[in-house]
Amino acid sequence: MRLDKLIETRLQTTRKEMKRLFLMKRVTVDNEVELNPQRNVDSQLHDIVVAGQRLQTNQVYYLLNKPKGVVTAKQDVYHRTVLDLINSKDQRSELYPVGRLDRDTTGLLLLTDNGQLGYDLLQPKEEVAKTYRAVVNELVTEEDVNAFSKGVVFHGGIICQPAELKILFASEKASTVELTIHEGKFHQVKKMFLACGKKVVDLQRLTMGPLTLPADLAVSSYRSLTLEELRQLKKYFR
Numbered sequence: 129m130r131l132d133k134l135i136e137t138r139l140q141t142t143r144k145e146m147k148r149l150f151l152m153k154r155v156t157v158d159n160e161v162e163l164n165p166q167r168n169v170d171s172q173l174h175d176i177v178v179a180g181q182r183l184q185t186n187q188v189y190y191l192l193n194k195p196k197g198v199v200t201a202k203q204d205v206y207h208r209t210v211l212d213l214i215n216s217k218d219q220r221s222e223l224y225p226v227g228r229l230d231r232d233t234t235g236l237l238l239l240t241d242n243g244q245l246g247y248d249l250l251q252p253k254e255e256v257a258k259t260y261r262a263v264v265n266e267l268v269t270e271e272d273v274n275a276f277s278k279g280v281v282f283h284g285g286i287i288c289q290p291a292e293l294k295i296l297f298a299s300e301k302a303s304t305v306e307l308t309i310h311e312g313k314f315h316q317v318k319k320m321f322l323a324c325g326k327k328v329v330d331l332q333r334l335t336m337g338p339l340t341l342p343a344d345l346a347v348s349s350y351r352s353l354t355l356e357e358l359r360q361l362k363k364y365f366r
Contacts, residue, residue, distance in 0.1 A: 129185045130244060131155065132165035134176070138183050154179045168244040168365045172358055188220060189358060190239045192350040193341060194333075200228035200237065210237060213348055226250065227312060227336070235260070235333035236341040239350070248364045249337065255289075255310040256337045260317050261296075263330035268295055268303035272324050276307070280320045288313065288320060306334070337361070 135146045135155070146165070153161045156177045157169060169176055171184045192210060194200070199207045202224055210225050226238040226246040240246055249256055276293040289311050297304040307317060318328045334341050338360035345351060353361075 129169060129187055129242060131162065131167045131169055134169065134183055134185060135178055139178065149179060170365065172355060173362050173365065187242045188240060189353040190350045191339065191345065191353060192237045192239055193345045193347050194229055194234055194237045195348045196232050196234055199231050200225045207231065210239065213350065229333060230315065233331045233333065234347065236336055236339060238336060238339060245361065245364060248366060250312065252311060257308055257310050258333060259306060259308045259335040261306050261332045261334055262317060262328050264303045264305060264321055265327045265329050266303065267300050268298050268305050268326065275324060276320065280323050282319050282323050288316065
């Protein structure tokens, strides 16, 4: 949560009073004076003290195992959304999915009401790694592995960053692979394989940054991040 919003909410200050607290160096995070009102903080990760009072946040972070047929959106006229999978007791007005998965793609999706964290995780400069398991409709070869490592060129000339392609199983009829990318172009994984003349017929996201899809998290189910998982995201709090 942004420090300025936290102070205004918890201490019931005016905008002017909040700014004065920063000018007077009455705001500390982890025992250091903080001068940035837009600093993103969470009391599970940071010790936040303002004018002698320790402030607590209450934001939520959910890991969802997204099923097929559900869209990554807050609302949709025609389809169920990932927010429809969240129990009413866990809903928040500002809860939203960080990034997106196609309607027919399954796997790990982070939902939170910490908008600043979601924004920072999606910044291209962060190059947050995402690993997918894909089933491709024909033989994937070492030639494809080399092409991906150099950066696949889409039809139209768009160049992808180098990606790590690992062949798990390969046959003439279908291949299973794992692919790690460091960017998030629209339909990127599918387009990368199409550029190589192959089609993805099944796609699952396994990781996003330090987060990994739990083996025991059933499809359509979700849970809160553990404290250790949240700590792994601390470097993205700015």
